[in-house]
Amino acid sequence: MGEKVLMKGNEAVAEAAIMAGCRCFFGYPITPQNEIPEYMSRRMPEVGGVFLQAESEVAGSNMVYGAACAGARVMTTSSSPGISLMQEAISYMAGAELPCVVVNIVRGGPGLGGIQGAQSDYFQATKGGGHGDYHLLVLGPSTVQELVDLTMEAFDLADMYRNPVMILGDAILGQMMEPVEMRKRPPRADLPPKTWATTGAAGRPKNVITSLYLDPAKLEKHNLRLAEKYKRMAAEEVRYATHMTEDADVVLVAYGTTARIARAALDRARERGLRVGLFRPISLWPFPYEALATAAAGAAHVLVVEMSLGQMVEDVRLALGETKPVHFYGRTGGMSPSPREILDDIVKIVERGA
Amino acid sequence: MHEEVIFAGFGGQGVLLMGQLVTYAGMMEGRNVTWMPSYGPEMRGGTANCGVVVSEKEIASPLVSEPTSVVAMNRPSLEKFQGMVRPGGLIIYNRSLVDVKPARNDVRVVAVPANQIADEIGDVRVANMVALGAYLGVTRVVGVDTVLEAMKKVLPERRHGLIPLNQQAIARGMEIAVSASAAR
Amino acid sequence: MQKVFGRPEALADVPTHYCPGCTHGIIHRLIAEVIDELGVRERTVGISPVGCAVLAYDYFNCDFVEASHGRAPAVATGIKRASPNSVVFTYQGDGDLASIGAGEIVHAASRGEKITVIFVNNAIYGMTGGQMAPTTLPGQKTTTSPRGRDPEVAGHPIRVCELLSSLSGAAYIARVSVTSPANVAKARRAVKKAFETQLEGKGFSLVEFLSTCPTNWGMTPVEALKWVDDKMAVYYPLGEYTRVPEVG
Numbered sequence A: 001m002g003e004k005v006l007m008k009g010n011e012a013v014a015e016a017a018i019m020a021g022c023r024c025f026f027g028y029p030i031t032p033q034n035e036i037p038e039y040m041s042r043r044m045p046e047v048g049g050v051f052l053q054a055e056s057e058v059a060g061s062n063m064v065y066g067a068a069c070a071g072a073r074v075m076t077t078s079s080s081p082g083i084s085l086m087q088e089a090i091s092y093m094a095g096a097e098l099p100c101v102v103v104n105i106v107r108g109g110p111g112l113g114g115i116q117g118a119q120s121d122y123f124q125a126t127k128g129g130g131h132g133d134y135h136l137l138v139l140g141p142s143t144v145q146e147l148v149d150l151t152m153e154a155f156d157l158a159d160m161y162r163n164p165v166m167i168l169g170d171a172i173l174g175q176m177m178e179p180v181e182m183r184k185r186p187p188r189a190d191l192p193p194k195t196w197a198t199t200g201a202a203g204r205p206k207n208v209i210t211s212l213y214l215d216p217a218k219l220e221k222h223n224l225r226l227a228e229k230y231k232r233m234a235a236e237e238v239r240y241a242t243h244m245t246e247d248a249d250v251v252l253v254a255y256g257t258t259a260r261i262a263r264a265a266l267d268r269a270r271e272r273g274l275r276v277g278l279f280r281p282i283s284l285w286p287f288p289y290e291a292l293a294t295a296a297a298g299a300a301h302v303l304v305v306e307m308s309l310g311q312m313v314e315d316v317r318l319a320l321g322e323t324k325p326v327h328f329y330g331r332t333g334g335m336s337p338s339p340r341e342i343l344d345d346i347v348k349i350v351e352r353g354a
Numbered sequence B: 001m002h003e004e005v006i007f008a009g010f011g012g013q014g015v016l017l018m019g020q021l022v023t024y025a026g027m028m029e030g031r032n033v034t035w036m037p038s039y040g041p042e043m044r045g046g047t048a049n050c051g052v053v054v055s056e057k058e059i060a061s062p063l064v065s066e067p068t069s070v071v072a073m074n075r076p077s078l079e080k081f082q083g084m085v086r087p088g089g090l091i092i093y094n095r096s097l098v099d100v101k102p103a104r105n106d107v108r109v110v111a112v113p114a115n116q117i118a119d120e121i122g123d124v125r126v127a128n129m130v131a132l133g134a135y136l137g138v139t140r141v142v143g144v145d146t147v148l149e150a151m152k153k154v155l156p157e158r159r160h161g162l163i164p165l166n167q168q169a170i171a172r173g174m175e176i177a178v179s180a181s182a183a184r
Numbered sequence C: 001m002q003k004v005f006g007r008p009e010a011l012a013d014v015p016t017h018y019c020p021g022c023t024h025g026i027i028h029r030l031i032a033e034v035i036d037e038l039g040v041r042e043r044t045v046g047i048s049p050v051g052c053a054v055l056a057y058d059y060f061n062c063d064f065v066e067a068s069h070g071r072a073p074a075v076a077t078g079i080k081r082a083s084p085n086s087v088v089f090t091y092q093g094d095g096d097l098a099s100i101g102a103g104e105i106v107h108a109a110s111r112g113e114k115i116t117v118i119f120v121n122n123a124i125y126g127m128t129g130g131q132m133a134p135t136t137l138p139g140q141k142t143t144t145s146p147r148g149r150d151p152e153v154a155g156h157p158i159r160v161c162e163l164l165s166s167l168s169g170a171a172y173i174a175r176v177s178v179t180s181p182a183n184v185a186k187a188r189r190a191v192k193k194a195f196e197t198q199l200e201g202k203g204f205s206l207v208e209f210l211s212t213c214p215t216n217w218g219m220t221p222v223e224a225l226k227w228v229d230d231k232m233a234v235y236y237p238l239g240e241y242t243r244v245p246e247v248g
Helices: A009-019 A035-046 A057-069 A080-085 A087-096 A122-126 A144-161 A171-175 A216-236 A256-271 A289-295 A312-320 A339-353 B015-028 B075-084 B114-121 B124-139 B144-154 B157-182 C024-038 C052-059 C072-082 C094-100 C102-110 C160-164 C181-199 C221-235
Strands: A004-008 A024-027 A050-053 A074-078 A100-106 A137-139 A164-170 A177-181 A240-243 A250-253 A276-281 A283-285 A301-306 A326-330 B002-010 B032-037 B047-055 B069-072 B090-094 B108-112 C044-048 C063-066 C087-093 C116-121 C170-177 C204-210 C239-241
Touching: A004 A009, A004 B015, A009 A035, A009 A074, A009 A100, A009 A144, A009 A164, A009 A171, A009 A177, A024 A035, A024 A057, A024 C072, A035 A050, A050 A057, A050 C072, A057 A074, A057 A080, A057 A087, A057 A100, A057 C072, A057 C102, A074 A080, A080 A087, A080 A100, A087 A164, A087 A216, A100 A144, A100 A171, A122 A164, A122 A283, A137 A144, A144 A164, A144 A177, A144 A216, A164 A171, A164 A256, A171 A256, A171 B032, A177 B015, A240 A289, A250 A256, A250 A339, A256 A276, A256 A301, A256 A339, A276 A289, A289 A312, A301 A312, A301 A339, A312 A326, A326 A339, B002 B015, B002 B075, B002 B124, B015 B032, B015 B047, B015 B124, B015 B144, B047 B075, B069 B075, B069 B124, B075 B090, B090 B124, B108 B124, B108 B157, B114 B124, B114 B157, B124 B144, B124 B157, B144 B157, C024 C052, C024 C087, C024 C116, C024 C181, C044 C052, C044 C072, C052 C063, C052 C087, C072 C087, C072 C102, C072 C116, C087 C094, C087 C181, C094 C102, C094 C116, C102 C160, C102 C204, C116 C181, C160 C170, C160 C204, C160 C239, C170 C181, C170 C221, C181 C204, C204 C221
Parallel strands: A024 A050, A024 A074, A074 A100, A100 A164, A137 A164, A250 A276, A250 A301, A301 A326, B002 B069, B069 B090, B090 B108, C044 C063, C044 C087, C087 C116, C116 C204, C170 C204
Antiparallel strands: A004 A177, A137 A283, A177 B032, A240 A276, B002 B047, B032 B047, C170 C239
8 A cells, every 4th residue: 555645536636647647638627627727737747748728628629639649648627518518529539439538527507507516417428428329438436546546547448449438526526635545557558559540651551530431331330330349348347336235125326426425324224224235336338237237136125316316317227127116316406415315215215115 | 433524614714724634634643534625606705614524434425414513713604504513513613703602502612712812822814723723622533743744744835834833823722622621 | 754743642642522623622732742842741640621621631641630620720739739740730611710610720829839720711611512601702692691791791701811810829821822823833832831830830820722612603613713813812812921929
């Protein structure tokens, strides 16, 4: 174990990116993630990297596209309204198979919304966001340490699959401080070389990076090839954690910060003798459908908790079908559920079910 | 040991720093810790607060919804947070700026004339350290020496000159806590 | 036998999809000649727009990236910043650069990005079938200004060179046409200067070509060239636009 330092989630994600070899950052100010570009503006020059404040999220994300074309490890970060503006470039990068890391420190929406933490961008992150048949790899950390670890890994996954990877955080995770160990993590040795990068056609035929296929048969073929890749991602990149699900009558399902609040509710429920467990998806795409079905197999009820009006709950219902009641408790607009509210809901469910 | 505390006051009173010092000291003493600030426009001239959890156990929620302690540096903060304190918990408030008494009789209440003492020491800006001293004195969540060590890490180097004054302010706050305990 | 005329190495040996009488082909060739002359083909990365030149990556024999509509200067920024040794140029039409990409071009110029922009202005949206462009002349008929562009309703055409030359980061800005051999020669010199500006690290460079669209203008190629000289070059004067000196 190395030495732990106390860091804000936003600063930790920036340092993690640098430690993972990220040398290009493009972004635009938006609360509650401003500590990330501020940190990058200080740190990037120290490591010989590029920091550029773009004129908009639209431009910034297209700068990411350009730097990815040049073969760089590149990242951008924003919060919900800014991420909406980036959907154009994200779709193009998915189509052109460009690796990059996008961090969304989610705040309440829709529209300008608010600046407190939320999970209302789940659909946008996991079901498309931009136009076209594509997927991002989406990871939902719940502690600052996990934010650091997954950010570092995200760069490898992006390079491995030639696909944008999104870290779906929230304002609480970005703003909070927690001890974290910055474990240096060299890039995986088995990453494919970026022979496709547009760095100049010196001694090789030219490289072209595009997502344009005017012939529908060719576009279909391209999309089917992408689909094969998504299938591989779905088979190999499912991540989740469980806590006390083995004997649980009620299994809570929550991700990110909400999973921690749900865990606090679980502790109180157990003190009362209620058999409650927690299933925490870490990869939100691919969603751990099978693992959830297995973990919740013995439970009579499932309670999904989100900082939204119910988005991930749809994936939970897909996982469980009609096998058992899937309940939902959510707060929205930047409000977060309290452990007591969740506990009250658990009690209600147990009493109703009994 | 499981402490969940809210430090609250006007923006500029240094309540985020109070929380950071406790958090950092808790980490140095091998505890699990989290620190969660308020942020955004409400910070501009309005009220600021942070929630700190220091625990021997892994910390589930970093959001403090039912604090064991509240340290209120002004009246709006006292009014906002006093109702959330767990029965048997602690309210410390800055008597220099709060002209009402807390409405709770099921918690321990310690009044600290933080601004007045800070003024006596020579700089009203260390009122937060006086209140922090009182909080440490009553709860003993973390050691004072550790807090002083943490100060070196948390404060930027150019402000390290303030550490002796902060130390004095914390000591005065602890005296209040001791006399409050004696009066009990 | 001595070879006196051939295809530049930086130009691919493929037929283009451009309409008869369109001057994209000449402009492509001039760029390719300059790339060859400067000996930078193996360092060059081009960025194609959304518009008629979307398939430019098929016609140049160098690395190429296809950008989304209007974002070529941002993509070029990302490439150049990540790979400063690359020679980066964008190829953009009037809708791409002056309408949807107006923000990106202004900021790339103001930052003095060391990229070269080839701006092809034919006063109309060609690929989508002849709609009004930001550079469509007053009174000019298009499919979305059927009675002729009315500045009271549709606003005034944008003079890109004049606009960008007010920015301190813009190191070289010129407007050219290819309506005559003399103009082609001048245009080639401008393109070379623009690339040299980039190679010397001086800042942002842009060459605006007044180009033709006989198809959507409803003219013969010869009429179209005459319209460029008689109408466009009046509203959009040819020449170099002096850089505004840095203040302070």
